[in-house]
Amino acid sequence: MKATEVPAITGAYLFETTSYTDERGSFCRTFDADVVRSVGLDPDAFVQDSVSRSVRGVLRGLHLRSGAGEAKLVRCSYGRIFDVVVDLRPHSPTYRDRAFFELTDETQTTLYIPAGCAHGFQALTGTADVSYRIDRPHDPSEDVTIAFDDPELAIPWPLPVTSMSRRDREALSLAQVLKHKEG
Template sequence: MYITPSSIPDVKLIEPRVFEDDRGFFMESWNARVFAEAGIDHPFVQDNHSRSVKHTLRGLHYQIRQPQGKLVRVTQGEVFDVAVDLRLSSTTFRKWVGFYLSAENKRMLWIPPGFAHGFYVTTEVAEFQYKCTAYYSPEHERILRWDDPAVAVQWPRPAPEEVVLSEKDRRGVSLVTADVYP
């Protein structure tokens, strides 16, 4: 398994070793010892699985209390996955990183607590799975606008009117007025 820090060093791209043959493939998607050696030493308490159609954009979500670290991967299709640093004391505050994750490339992304997270579906459908370090807490959930100019994520998307958003995500706020982490 190859674990590489991104341009925001706490966010890590994980590329598993994949063993393929005529029958299919095998890969290790989680190994506590290997991840701990790479600085990812958090207990996971919840697994989530979503399915989304093309042009769906989910995010940018975070929890102001009970912040969640997430280990994310795609098991069908492809997404462009984004993490935004909301840690006010961080040297990378307000910066974002994005990676294509797909069933084909089998990459995973570690997003530590203190980040907003979202993804955009680039294929007809995508199945997205992730492990969380804290339970979902709707009363602490916050949503940063996906198109906030204060962050300026460069989403690979069609015209804004083609982006599929939930009503909740439409109500996201700008980083200028958002709750952030100390």
């Protein structure tokens, strides 16, 4: 497993696996505390693991946590997703920059998203399972959602949206979220 910095988002990393394949199938390590530690992250900081299952075209996000934010490790454990990160940390050199990734079950690459960044994804396959590891317990009162189709972000979602949660449909614009964060 190796860690690679994401140039578009300061502090974000891709943790790429090495897959071993034979007649039985394949094997890869999806988490290695030493590799996580080697880039200055505390592997023991992650306190909750979750999984979502989505069907093709489902869009989840863009999600953010208020307060101290939430750092997370995200991996597509089954299927394929188009993944988006938006840096909303005011003092970051990549403030308001975006990064796009295709995460797949074939590579099992894990994306580290620093606290203060918004995150969303769209399922590209019939079924897509996404595994999340977060660094503090989830508190729904801190949930913030930014409109997936905000023209200021101009995210090139690859498929028409087939479904999303009510929360995501009623999301605020980026400008509204930033105004609320400042106020």
